[in-house]
Amino acid sequence: MVLGATARFKSIDVDLKKEIDRLSGQKVDMCYLCGKCTAGCPVAPYQDIPPHIVLRLAQWGSSKVLESKMIWNCVACATCYTRCPNDVDVAKVCEAITQIAKREGIVADPVASALREKFVESVKNNGRVHELPLAMAMKVATKDYLGDLDVGIPMFFQGKFPLFGHQIKDLNNFQKLFNSKKAKKEGDK
């Protein structure tokens, strides 16, 4: 589904650019498309559109940005942020757009979305990631049950995929912090 720049949104009562600015805490108009973010981005070569085009579509308020896989595959490495001459945090922009896209029922990369949810759930429950459920979630999401077994099985026997997750020491305080941040984020939506 390709929506036009003037499409109506189910969940947004202001225009798309303003909503991206609000949720990300960034001003997408600050971007002057120098492309330095894209030049350093480790995942850009494998995406449908590169980060600076995400910014351009966001500036236009084009709903095509909601259909991008790039927004789901940003790994928040901050390379773009450190390179950007205008201090635009592209990862925050991508994250904001995924929130809007989900609300609109548009998930361009269901595998990345499923992995992200499993990752957050794992961190919430343990204070750190538990690798085995994450790997299993990836298998289910991709339906590729036999791929990478030549690597995965030796890793399992070397203890890299423990059956039970390790929890951090101060899990209670961490979870309080996690839930307060989550509540704030929900309030911002």
Ligand code: SF4
């Ligand atoms: S580095 Fe900054 S100004 Fe340049 S294209 Fe990327 S976001 Fe825009």
Ligand code: SF4
């Ligand atoms: S934070 Fe995201 S967009 Fe920026 S360089 Fe890293 S992967 Fe690319």
